[in-house]
Amino acid sequence: MDKVRFRIDGIEIEAPPGTMVLEAALDHGIFVPHYCFHRALSVAGNCRMCMVEVRLPGRDGKLEPARKPSIACATEVAEGMEVLTTTPLVTEARKGVLEFLLINHPLDCPVCDQAGECDLQDFSYEFGEAFSRFREDKLIKHTKDFGPEVRFYGNRCINCTRCVRFTQEIAGSCDLVQVQRGGHNVIDLAPGRVFDHPLSGNVVDICPVGALVSRDMLHRVRVWHLERTPSICPHCATGCNIEIHTQDEVVHRLKPRHNPEVNGYWMCDFGRLGYKHIHAPQRLLEHRWQPRDRAEGGRLGFQSVIELVAEAIRTAGPEGTWALASAWLTNEELWLFRRLFGTEQVALIARPPWQERRFYPVWGDSERNPSLPRQRERGRLLEDGATFMIAADRNPNRTGAERILGEQACAPARLDAFVNAALAGQVRCAVVLASMPDYLPPEPLAQALAAVPETVVVDLADGPLAGAATIVIAGAAWAEKRGTFTNGRGRTQRLEMARPTPGQARTELEVLHALGTQLGRPMGPCSPRRLFGELVGEVAAFAGLSWEGVHHQAPEWSPHMAAQPRRLPVLSPAALVRQRGGGAG
Amino acid sequence: MPLGYQRLVGAVQEAYERGLLGKGIFGIDGFDVEIDDPPRAPAPTSAAKRRGCSPRWRAAGATPSSSPLSPAVSGLFGCPTVVNNVVTIAYLPYIFGGFGRGGDAEAGIAWWRSHGTEKSPGLMPYSISGHVRAPGVYELPLGTRLGDMLELAGGWERPWKAVIPGGSSAKILRLPESLDVSMDFEGLMQAGTMLGSAGVIVMDETVCVVDALYNLLRFYAHESCGQCTPCREGTGWAEKIVARIEKGQGRMEDLDTLLGLADRAIGKTICVFAEAFCWPIQSCIALFREEFEAHIRERRCPLRAGPRAAAGERAVGAGAH
Numbered sequence A: 001m002d003k004v005r006f007r008i009d010g011i012e013i014e015a016p017p018g019t020m021v022l023e024a025a026l027d028h029g030i031f032v033p034h035y036c037f038h039r040a041l042s043v044a045g046n047c048r049m050c051m052v053e054v055r056l057p058g059r060d061g062k063l064e065p066a067r068k069p070s071i072a073c074a075t076e077v078a079e080g081m082e083v084l085t086t087t088p089l090v091t092e093a094r095k096g097v098l099e100f101l102l103i104n105h106p107l108d109c110p111v112c113d114q115a116g117e118c119d120l121q122d123f124s125y126e127f128g129e130a131f132s133r134f135r136e137d138k139l140i141k142h143t144k145d146f147g148p149e150v151r152f153y154g155n156r157c158i159n160c161t162r163c164v165r166f167t168q169e170i171a172g173s174c175d176l177v178q179v180q181r182g183g184h185n186v187i188d189l190a191p192g193r194v195f196d197h198p199l200s201g202n203v204v205d206i207c208p209v210g211a212l213v214s215r216d217m218l219h220r221v222r223v224w225h226l227e228r229t230p231s232i233c234p235h236c237a238t239g240c241n242i243e244i245h246t247q248d249e250v251v252h253r254l255k256p257r258h259n260p261e262v263n264g265y266w267m268c269d270f271g272r273l274g275y276k277h278i279h280a281p282q283r284l285l286e287h288r289w290q291p292r293d294r295a296e297g298g299r300l301g302f303q304s305v306i307e308l309v310a311e312a313i314r315t316a317g318p319e320g321t322w323a324l325a326s327a328w329l330t331n332e333e334l335w336l337f338r339r340l341f342g343t344e345q346v347a348l349i350a351r352p353p354w355q356e357r358r359f360y361p362v363w364g365d366s367e368r369n370p371s372l373p374r375q376r377e378r379g380r381l382l383e384d385g386a387t388f389m390i391a392a393d394r395n396p397n398r399t400g401a402e403r404i405l406g407e408q409a410c411a412p413a414r415l416d417a418f419v420n421a422a423l424a425g426q427v428r429c430a431v432v433l434a435s436m437p438d439y440l441p442p443e444p445l446a447q448a449l450a451a452v453p454e455t456v457v458v459d460l461a462d463g464p465l466a467g468a469a470t471i472v473i474a475g476a477a478w479a480e481k482r483g484t485f486t487n488g489r490g491r492t493q494r495l496e497m498a499r500p501t502p503g504q505a506r507t508e509l510e511v512l513h514a515l516g517t518q519l520g521r522p523m524g525p526c527s528p529r530r531l532f533g534e535l536v537g538e539v540a541a542f543a544g545l546s547w548e549g550v551h552h553q554a555p556e557w558s559p560h561m562a563a564q565p566r567r568l569p570v571l572s573p574a575a576l577v578r579q580r581g582g583g584a585g
Numbered sequence B: 001m002p003l004g005y006q007r008l009v010g011a012v013q014e015a016y017e018r019g020l021l022g023k024g025i026f027g028i029d030g031f032d033v034e035i036d037d038p039p040r041a042p043a044p045t046s047a048a049k050r051r052g053c054s055p056r057w058r059a060a061g062a063t064p065s066s067s068p069l070s071p072a073v074s075g076l077f078g079c080p081t082v083v084n085n086v087v088t089i090a091y092l093p094y095i096f097g098g099f100g101r102g103g104d105a106e107a108g109i110a111w112w113r114s115h116g117t118e119k120s121p122g123l124m125p126y127s128i129s130g131h132v133r134a135p136g137v138y139e140l141p142l143g144t145r146l147g148d149m150l151e152l153a154g155g156w157e158r159p160w161k162a163v164i165p166g167g168s169s170a171k172i173l174r175l176p177e178s179l180d181v182s183m184d185f186e187g188l189m190q191a192g193t194m195l196g197s198a199g200v201i202v203m204d205e206t207v208c209v210v211d212a213l214y215n216l217l218r219f220y221a222h223e224s225c226g227q228c229t230p231c232r233e234g235t236g237w238a239e240k241i242v243a244r245i246e247k248g249q250g251r252m253e254d255l256d257t258l259l260g261l262a263d264r265a266i267g268k269t270i271c272v273f274a275e276a277f278c279w280p281i282q283s284c285i286a287l288f289r290e291e292f293e294a295h296i297r298e299r300r301c302p303l304r305a306g307p308r309a310a311a312g313e314r315a316v317g318a319g320a321h
């Protein structure tokens, strides 16, 4: 396709026809402030924040200065166009819009969860004025809980309609609407609805201000204290790219990280709230020995517990030892697991599937609108036009396990074989690396584990699995590991450690490494990165991948979507005074 | 039910009866046009603007569309769509169809040209309201002198003070100074205002311009669809300031604020609603500044105590168009 050539602030840019000026600018690192525009949604053009000066060549080929500014989000690039983002026309237009936005906006920042990552704060600071001419009473709008995850503060809303468009064009539920008109415009639930949609939490992310906030994190932290760690959501085989936000090693929220090929800008609410098990009161914090005869037992240090396990394995002999891995282990852990236990007397445990869910946009009558194909493409994620998918498989790394341990080892038949062998008394020692939250072993498996004389369980929390064990080792949650998962579509993605393991708990990598060493196997250094290198060399399905390559770096374009918050120029106090003095005050 | 609504429903009914609406109209198979009962739900005025109509049809909410394409290129269902005033469409058969002239189109055009001025030929239904003895709709040639028009509408017992010549968003003119303007597109443009919807609102000396502006701004604050920031916030803000001035609680800097917010709204919204509510502000302050200042200085509406009390009636404020 032919490219259109034009200039933004003097920088020569080429873009395909149909590109909007705003997208082209953001793609080339020129920041134009904007509220209503979102890359995955249709263009609304209502906030008027993105105004720029557009000069087009006249008949004589000379550029004419514009009489009024244009909105960058709804202006298509054109050959020879000159876009200016810092002329007096533009800066004055921005000041105007911000003044209007703030007249009815409450001074809520001290109690508002968005403060610190609020586009209204940021843009007011960077592009607005330090004073207001507004002397009247402010309008009051409703505050309500739209659903289990989302609370709405009407007074803070700037009516950008991102949330409304999200429920139409991504979630396809049309739960939110804009009611009233003029200054009384306000977002509300569509009649008779509750916003309990599985994607509801995303409106909190896309709301540029603190109007839609998370009920889960309400008033819990100030966002500037949060540390952000890139990771992968483990709750289904989609493998949404996420950020884990922690303060002092406590996980406070999960946010989606943009990846156009996996999750777009979104994640589902199950995944979003799926960090609670990390801090659950039942979390295992120490290792223990609980022999079946209850004669002795009790707490153990890590070294002692590893010695005990090694002893049990040695006593049982290769014939009598089985090992079970869960589909929540990282590829690196599975690789070490295979080096230690092979692929014969091993099986896979996993959480049972749920209903797969796909979401489609609702365009209604506008189906035949010619500008629609492009808008459709914006939100589209899957081949069939779906905007998001929650996979049926509720485990993050079944594909990785199948690739490393082999399909047979991961088939249900293999687990049945273990159960039968255990119930027939042929298994002397079983090692289970679970570390799966909310896992209930099926009845036959629980019986089989209870029938084995020495059952070692590495898990996160006390429960039926740990109850069936003779040796319990406190394992690590996914947020406490480095490594890679391979999602249901065969994409290998990296997760980073967001917090250390609590108490005595150890990662499965540490457990396997210590155990191998204790058993006298040559283990070598076992960093996740090194193990990944081995995997690439030895398992065909991983050939060609690199540790750096499996980390998707989200392109930085909006404060909420980037791995790092956008850096704002710091105004000196002198500049602030100058700014204040400059106006009528 | 309002008369206008009854007539609209009646006209739709009549069109069905004559086979102009319904299935296979004009005997063409598959040419179906249906009109539901006209909506009674109050859509904001801004939705009636050219850009507002097509999204309204798409049931996408009654708000003007920011699509860079004009409806004539891509409107209803993405097809080219003609959106015009009823007046324009109603005159078409007479001008180009030779309606009433035995189908002679040339005669129709000649007849049309025989009225009005060189640049603005033809007729225009002027809706004259306010301080005249016989308010109503007058179909007159374009270019009629304002003074003649007002005499035709019966004149008035007290001196006139101001006129809004083209619907509520047109800039206000002072009377009697402007009695000689020619009521056509060019004449009014020259006078610094516009013909607009040809709704002529006449005010006599008992009318308080601040009160009239407040009345207009109340209308605009109510009618903004509320999607664009400058219009959504600006309409309400301006209304509150002018209400305060009228109540005698104004400050001198309020006038600068009003003019400043108008500058910041004009040309920065999707439809021309920002212009519509700002032009009255700008023109009222420009032409009647002393009246605003008197309100602020005296901390009350000087007219309520003065001429209006003398006239013994509540002034007819500018009717909203």
Ligand code: SF4
Pocket: A105, A106, A107, A108, A109, A110, A112, A113, A114, A115, A116, A118, A119, A120, A121, A156, A209, A210, A211
């Ligand atoms: S929405 Fe933003 S500007 Fe408004 S109160 Fe919250 S933090 Fe402050």
Ligand code: SF4
Pocket: A156, A157, A158, A159, A160, A161, A162, A163, A164, A187, A206, A207, A208, A209, A211, A212
């Ligand atoms: S709630 Fe947030 S996203 Fe929705 S319209 Fe208001 S500001 Fe925009």
Ligand code: FES
Pocket: A033, A034, A035, A036, A037, A044, A045, A046, A047, A048, A049, A050, A051, A071, A072, A073, A074
């Ligand atoms: S981002 Fe362009 S008008 Fe809102």
